[in-house]
Amino acid sequence: MTHGLAGSAGTCLIAGCGYTGARLARSLAGHLVGQGPVLALVRSAASAAALACEGIQAVPTDFDGTAAFPVPPDLSAVVYLAPPAGPDGEDARVRRFLSALGPARPRVLVYVSTTGVYGDTGGAAVDESTPPAPADDRARQRLHAEGQARRWCEARDARCVILRVAAIYGPHRLPLDRLRRGEPVLRAEDSGPGNRIHVDDLVSACQAALARPVAGVVNVADGCPEGMAAFTARVAALVGLPAPREVTWAEAQGTMSPGLLAFLRESRRVLTPRLVRDLGVTPRGPEAGIRDSLEEMGLMGGSPPGEKTTAEREGR
Numbered sequence: 001m002t003h004g005l006a007g008s009a010g011t012c013l014i015a016g017c018g019y020t021g022a023r024l025a026r027s028l029a030g031h032l033v034g035q036g037p038v039l040a041l042v043r044s045a046a047s048a049a050a051l052a053c054e055g056i057q058a059v060p061t062d063f064d065g066t067a068a069f070p071v072p073p074d075l076s077a078v079v080y081l082a083p084p085a086g087p088d089g090e091d092a093r094v095r096r097f098l099s100a101l102g103p104a105r106p107r108v109l110v111y112v113s114t115t116g117v118y119g120d121t122g123g124a125a126v127d128e129s130t131p132p133a134p135a136d137d138r139a140r141q142r143l144h145a146e147g148q149a150r151r152w153c154e155a156r157d158a159r160c161v162i163l164r165v166a167a168i169y170g171p172h173r174l175p176l177d178r179l180r181r182g183e184p185v186l187r188a189e190d191s192g193p194g195n196r197i198h199v200d201d202l203v204s205a206c207q208a209a210l211a212r213p214v215a216g217v218v219n220v221a222d223g224c225p226e227g228m229a230a231f232t233a234r235v236a237a238l239v240g241l242p243a244p245r246e247v248t249w250a251e252a253q254g255t256m257s258p259g260l261l262a263f264l265r266e267s268r269r270v271l272t273p274r275l276v277r278d279l280g281v282t283p284r285g286p287e288a289g290i291r292d293s294l295e296e297m298g299l300m301g302g303s304p305p306g307e308k309t310t311a312e313r314e315g316r
């Protein structure tokens with residue numbers, strides 16, 4: 001596997017090579033310029049074996065344990081995609097990973113964070129200049145991890161890009177099971193805007209962050225915030241399932257999981273000026289993103305009206 005870092009043929013390490021990371025690895029392998037190898041790190045032997053089956057070199061290692069992995073001597077870039085873990089609002093996982101890199105001096109570290117660090121703004125807009133206000137332990141861990149990534153890069157004169165990412169959806173990450181089980185959604189009147197990004201647009205953002213001379217925080221969302229009810233109804237209509245039943249916030253307390261309720265409680269509108277201007281990524285809207293996802297899953301047939309899918313736009 002090779003990647004397309006401008007002016008460098010060193011190894012790109014993808015730490016936490018799961019749903020997004022595997023698509024990034026495949027995409028980097030398709031680059032023709034400035035080729036270098038890709039090395040994927042995952043926690044389980046099963047994930048490493050699945051990546052290896054695709055020709056992606058992968059090593060199983062646990063950042064919560066010894067974090068033992070071979071650091072490529074020609075390491076030129078790191079993309080970190082593992083979720084945070086650690087007590088007291090700190091991310092001990094990323095600290096162990098960075099420490100395991102030893103004296104390595106890559107040119108760039110891309111840390112994949114979340115828009116959760118902005119906390120609940122009651123639906124108000126946030127951009128990269130908005131001060132973070134994490135509202136729960138997980139968001140505090142994220143902010144702590146961002147700080148660690150930044151300081152690690154400063155000490156090595158490496159470029160640091162922090163991608164604050166909205167909810168990731170894509171093939172096999174759509175609320176199809178919820179729809180098939182007939183689970184309700186929170187009605188629009190009771191929910192704030194939800195922010196999402198199609199996984200392949202996130203992959204494009206990661207690639208641009210590796211290749212372009214950009215540093216600092218970049219928000220990654222599709223710029224089309226819509227609540228749970230609207231997004232789920234879109235999926236239902238496109239896949240041919242009945243529209244979900246809408247419930248009030250009070251009714252949702254008894255039917256939805258604590259995790260989903262916590263997610264729905266926070267509301268903000270994520271603006272992405274740097275994604276478009278500095279990374280050159282214009283994400284697809286939800287209609288095209290859902291169609292693309294269903295098409296890849298073989299659940300979409302015929303020529304869709306309205307927005308074109310990515311395959312159509314690219315003449316595939």
Ligand SMILES: NC(=O)c1ccc[n+]([C@@H]2O[C@H](COP(=O)([O-])OP(=O)(O)OC[C@H]3O[C@@H](n4cnc5c(N)ncnc54)[C@H](OP(=O)(O)O)[C@@H]3O)[C@@H](O)[C@H]2O)c1
Pocket residue numbers: 015016017018019020021041042043044045047048061062063064081082083084093112113114115165166167168169
């Ligand atoms: N899902 C969302 O809506 C969303 C939104 C914003 C940001 N994010 C963040 O974006 C990043 C990428 O998301 P994703 O959905 O692509 O993640 P994912 O599919 O869950 O992949 C995470 C990867 O990290 C590895 N990993 C987890 N714990 C590890 C450990 N202790 N040591 C070594 N590797 C470990 C996993 O290995 P195994 O495969 O072996 O388990 C997996 O390869 C994550 O940090 C996620 O929290 C997600």
